[in-house]
Amino acid sequence: MSRLLLIASALLFLAIFLVMPLLAVFVQALAKGFGAYFAAIAEPMALSSVKLTLLVAAIAVPLNLVFGVAASWAIAKFDFRGKSWLITLIDLPFAVSPVIAGMIFILVFGAHGWLGGFLKSQHWHVIFALPGIVLATLFVTFPFIARELLPVMQAQGKDDEETALSLGANGWQTFWRVTLPNIRWGLLYGVLLCNARAMGEFGAVSVVSGHIRGLTNTMPLHVEILYNEYNYSAAFAVASLLALLALLTLAGKSFLEWRQPELRRAARMPQDRTRRTNS
Amino acid sequence: MSISLRGVTKRFGEYAAVENIDLDVPTGALMALLGPSGCGKTTLLRIIAGLETPDEGTVYFDGEDATLWPIGDRKVGFVFQHYALFRHMTVFENVAFGLKVKRRRERPSAADIRKKVQELLSLVQLAWAGDRYPAQLSGGQRQRVALARAMAVDPQVLLLDEPFGALDAQVRHELRRWLRRLHDELHFTSIIVTHDQQEAIEVADTVVVLNHGRIEQAGIAGEIYDLPTSAFVHRFLGQVNELPVIWRDGRAYLGPIDISSSDMPAPGAEKQVALIRPHEIEIGSRSSGWPATVVAVRVIGPIVRLDLCADGQPIHEPLEAEISRERFEAERFDLGQKVGLRFRRWQVYPAAA
Numbered sequence: 084m085s086r087l088l089l090i091a092s093a094l095l096f097l098a099i100f101l102v103m104p105l106l107a108v109f110v111q112a113l114a115k116g117f118g119a120y121f122a123a124i125a126e127p128m129a130l131s132s133v134k135l136t137l138l139v140a141a142i143a144v145p146l147n148l149v150f151g152v153a154a155s156w157a158i159a160k161f162d163f164r165g166k167s168w169l170i171t172l173i174d175l176p177f178a179v180s181p182v183i184a185g186m187i188f189i190l191v192f193g194a195h196g197w198l199g200g201f202l203k204s205q206h207w208h209v210i211f212a213l214p215g216i217v218l219a220t221l222f223v224t225f226p227f228i229a230r231e232l233l234p235v236m237q238a239q240g241k242d243d244e245e246t247a248l249s250l251g252a253n254g255w256q257t258f259w260r261v262t263l264p265n266i267r268w269g270l271l272y273g274v275l276l277c278n279a280r281a282m283g284e285f286g287a288v289s290v291v292s293g294h295i296r297g298l299t300n301t302m303p304l305h306v307e308i309l310y311n312e313y314n315y316s317a318a319f320a321v322a323s324l325l326a327l328l329a330l331l332t333l334a335g336k337s338f339l340e341w342r343q344p345e346l347r348r349a350a351r352m353p354q355d356r357t358r359r360t361n362s
Numbered sequence: 363m364s365i366s367l368r369g370v371t372k373r374f375g376e377y378a379a380v381e382n383i384d385l386d387v388p389t390g391a392l393m394a395l396l397g398p399s400g401c402g403k404t405t406l407l408r409i410i411a412g413l414e415t416p417d418e419g420t421v422y423f424d425g426e427d428a429t430l431w432p433i434g435d436r437k438v439g440f441v442f443q444h445y446a447l448f449r450h451m452t453v454f455e456n457v458a459f460g461l462k463v464k465r466r467r468e469r470p471s472a473a474d475i476r477k478k479v480q481e482l483l484s485l486v487q488l489a490w491a492g493d494r495y496p497a498q499l500s501g502g503q504r505q506r507v508a509l510a511r512a513m514a515v516d517p518q519v520l521l522l523d524e525p526f527g528a529l530d531a532q533v534r535h536e537l538r539r540w541l542r543r544l545h546d547e548l549h550f551t552s553i554i555v556t557h558d559q560q561e562a563i564e565v566a567d568t569v570v571v572l573n574h575g576r577i578e579q580a581g582i583a584g585e586i587y588d589l590p591t592s593a594f595v596h597r598f599l600g601q602v603n604e605l606p607v608i609w610r611d612g613r614a615y616l617g618p619i620d621i622s623s624s625d626m627p628a629p630g631a632e633k634q635v636a637l638i639r640p641h642e643i644e645i646g647s648r649s650s651g652w653p654a655t656v657v658a659v660r661v662i663g664p665i666v667r668l669d670l671c672a673d674g675q676p677i678h679e680p681l682e683a684e685i686s687r688e689r690f691e692a693e694r695f696d697l698g699q700k701v702g703l704r705f706r707r708w709q710v711y712p713a714a715a
Contacts, residue, residue, distance in 0.1 A: 242446035245413055246508075248433050249440040250460035250515055260463070264450040 108326050111319035123317035124324065131297045132305035133324070138213070139288075139301060140281040143220040147277055151228025152270070156262070159236035160244060170233075176225045184222045185290025188215055211293030216301065219287035224277045231273030235266050272339050279332040283325060363424050363437065363518040363551050364389045365410060370419035372405055379405040381575040383419070392545050392552045394566035394583070396559060398598065402575040403555045404523055410553065411440050411521050423519075436519070439512030443524040445504040447496035453507050454492035457482055460515035482510040485544075502533040509541075513548075520545075522554040526561065538565045559599045563587060571595050593711035596637045603643070603681045607634035607710055614710075617652045617672055621708065633713035640667065643683035644704040645695065651702035654681070656695050666690040672703060 113120055123129060154173060158166060176184065190196050192209040202209055209215045243265060247257040263270075285303040292299040294308065302325055309318035365387040372379045380402040387393050395403040408414040410421060412433035421429045428436060448456050457479045461470055470478065483489045486506040496504055505525055512520060525541075526534040542565050545552050556562050562569045563583045570580040571594075579586060579595045590596035608615045613622040616636055644651075645668065657680050658669035664687050669680040681703070695701065 242442045242444060243448060245433070246440065246442065246446045246511075247448075247459070247463075249411065249413075249438060250463065250511070251434045252459070252463040253434070256463045260459075261448055264448075 105326060105330075108319055108322050111315060112323040114319075115316045119316055120320045120323075123320035126317070128297050128300070129305060129317070129321055132300045132302045132321070135213075135216070135298075135300065136282050136302040139216050139220050140278055142217050143224055143281045144274060144278050146221060147224055147228055147281075148270075148274060150225070151232055151273060151277075152266075154229045155232035155236050158233060159239075160241050173226050173229050176223055181219075181223050181284065181286030182290055185219050185287040188218055188222075188287075188291050192218075210291050211295065211299060213299070215291035216288050216299060219291045220281050220284055223284050223287050224281045227277035227280060228270070228273035231276065232266055232269050235269035236262075239265055268339055268342060272336065275332055275335050275339070279329060282328055364422075365519065365551065365553075366422040366425075367406075367410070368420045368422070370406070370409060370416045370421065372402075372409060372414060372416050378575050380409070380416075380572075383575075383577060385570065385577070385580075387551055387553060389551055390549050392542070392554070392565065392567050394562035394569045395553060395555045395572060396562040396569055396598075397557065397572035397578075399557060401572040403557075403572050405575075406572070407521050407523055407553060407555045410519075411438050412436050413440070437515075437517050438519040438521055439509075439515070439517035441505070441508050441512055441520070441522045441525045443527045445496070445501075445508045447504055447507055447511075449496050451495075452492065453483070453488065453494050453496065453499070454479055456496070456507055457511045457514050459511060478514065479510075482514055485513075486510045500533075501529045502537055505529065505537065509544075518550055520550050520552040522552065524555055524557070527556070527558075534561070541565060559587075563599075571598060573598075590709070593635070593637060596709060596711070601640050601682060602637045603640065605636045605638065605675075605681075605708075606713070607636050616705065616708070617674055619652055619703075619705065621705075621710075626710065634710050635713040636708045636710050638681075638705050638708045640682045640684035642705060642707040643670070643681060644706055645670070645683060645685065645693075646702045646704060648700045648702050651704040654701055654703050656697055656699045656701060659695060659697060661687070661690070663687070668695060670701065670703060 112123075124133075154169070157163070158170060189210055191198055192202060192215060193199055194203065194210070196210075207214075209218070243261050244257050247261045248254075252260065282301075283303060284301075285307070288301055289304055289307075292301065292304060294300060294304060296308070300308065302321055306318050306322045306325070309315075309321065365385075367383050367385040370383040370385075371381050383406060385406075395406060397403045405414060409416050412428075412431055412435075416429065419429075420427055423431070423436065433440075448459065451459070458475050461475045461478065464470075479492070480489065483492055486509055488503060488506055488510070491499060491503065491507070496507065499507065509525075522541075526537050529537065538561060541552075541554075554562075554565060563586070566583050568580060569583050569586050571578040571586070573594050579591050581589065586595070587599050590599060596602060605616045607621070613620055614626055614634075615621065621636070652672050654670040654672040656668055657671045658667075660667045665684050666687055666689075668683045668685065670683055671677055671680045675681070683703075
């Protein structure tokens with residue numbers, strides 16, 4: 084009985100806080116019919132925001148992929164001074180409010196920032212331009228892949244890599260033929276989450292973007308502008324694209340978990356994961 | 363290939379995992395590094411493999427200084443306790459790995475690789491398993507794949523880190539005998555790390571006992587059990603009974619038994635302890651030897667283990683004796699029976715050691 088009650092209350096909670104809003108997004112988006120919906124999406128400003136969002140993700144995700152693999156590789160397979168410090172540092176973006184992250188970049192790269200004068204003399208635009216948006220997105224999505232890979236790599240240890248080396252493989256062969264196949268599902272999972280966040284990031288990007296329509300507006304920023312202009316159906320039309328992305332990410336995540344039991348276990352039992360990390 | 367270590371030391375922070383080790387492994391030898399966990403045996407093996415670099419000292423391969431050679435250049439095959447098979451590759455691909463990663467000039471043709479892998483799989487009695495994945499094999503089979511994979515690159519040295527530690531007793535025993543036969547056929551130099559004294563003695567020619575990062579004793583496998591030079595080795599290599607040596611009027615006693623002899627070390631200030639193995643205790647009639655009571659009898663296949671409470675000894679520390687099944691059937695010692703004990707052999711050490 085109490086079990087039923089628990090499940091029911093959880094479902095009720097999910098229905099009110101997740102399913103209903105999600106439905107509301109789509110209902111609102113289609114409130115004025117399909118014609119208005121597609122018009123809102125095909126509108127040049129909306130299209131440019133979609134392009135910018137895709138571009139930012141296309142730059143930020145691969146960079147964080149390389150960083151995440153390198154960092155978790157270093158942490159899991161080598162012992163060095165300051166290792167625990169590096170792990171803490173990776174988690175920093177989780178702990179810092181995205182708005183503060185954006186402010187940091189303004190402080191460093193802005194017109195009155197530390198590097199502002201130099202950047203201006205070189206005619207390089209960082210703040211209120213694509214580089215700033217990419218930097219802010221990189222910062223915010225920085226931990227996703229590394230955090231996903233770290234427990235996988237630590238659980239696997241170094242035996243496989245050492246075996247490969249003892250069999251005459253060089254470092255590159257060892258990485259491509261042994262390490263990467265061992266972590267591929269965890270990596271894909273991390274990329275998926277990283278991508279979802281990169282496309283959805285609002286706070287940090289909002290601070291550095293400058294909200295220049297058609298130039299520095301990403302999808303979430305565009306949604307906000309439309310909403311503030313009382314253009315609800317257009318706002319929700321663009322928002323529905325982001326919601327769709329979220330649903331696709333969830334579907335992909337479930338697929339990976341179904342495909343890879345180890346990830347499923349890790350996802351279901353975080354306390355087990357930390358235990359494996361410590362051992 | 364012969365291997366020599368001179369003054370090898372490796373520290374992890376303040377802690378010296380191995381300290382000032384000198385060791386010679388002649389070509390074709392099968393040596394066991396034996397010791398309790400944390401004694402440095404695995405670190406030593408990893409230094410020989412090139413997986414760790416010693417802080418001090420030199421590693422020689424055939425007389426050449428190999429201390430800084432990368433593992434790929436050492437011609438060593440390394441086998442891990444947990445197999446370390448590449449789980450996304452089939453058994454065939456696992457064994458072929460070392461051949462496929464060779465530089466193009468040295469790489470055998472696909473047909474040669476196939477032939478060699480098949481030969482190796484037959485050698486480890488797994489010719490049928492080429493298409494299987496590691497997850498589909500038993501532990502013993504996986505370890506044989508790991509061995510075949512290590513041998514694919516024609517190593518001159520085979521290094522095994524607790525290779526049978528994760529297997530059950532039956533499979534362990536079979537694989538030990540099989541490894542010994544393989545070694546005798548193929549004549550590479552092998553070093554096996556183990557914490558199991560029986561395994562070391564069963565499989566190796568020479569046994570090196572390590573403790574706290576130092577070599578306690580090295581000797582021929584069959585002899586080290588009988589001739590331990592320290593109480594640590596004596597205890598580590600098998601069951602022992604420990605009795606304090608009591609000196610009275612210039613003579614040494616174990617209980618009422620006079621064990622004085624001319625080569626017996628003088629008592630001095632420190633206490634002494636005698637170590638006696640269970641099979642070195644002789645059980646006779648009450649009238650002869652140290653009076654004792656049988657408090658437990660356990661028949662274990664061909665041997666029978668008896669717990670004996672000797673008069674004047676604390677009741678919770680009975681002596682353990684082992685006799686043959688035949689002897690037991692003939693004499694029939696019962697629980698509570700009064701007997702007399704004698705010791706066939708014993709060895710006296712300072713009690714602190």
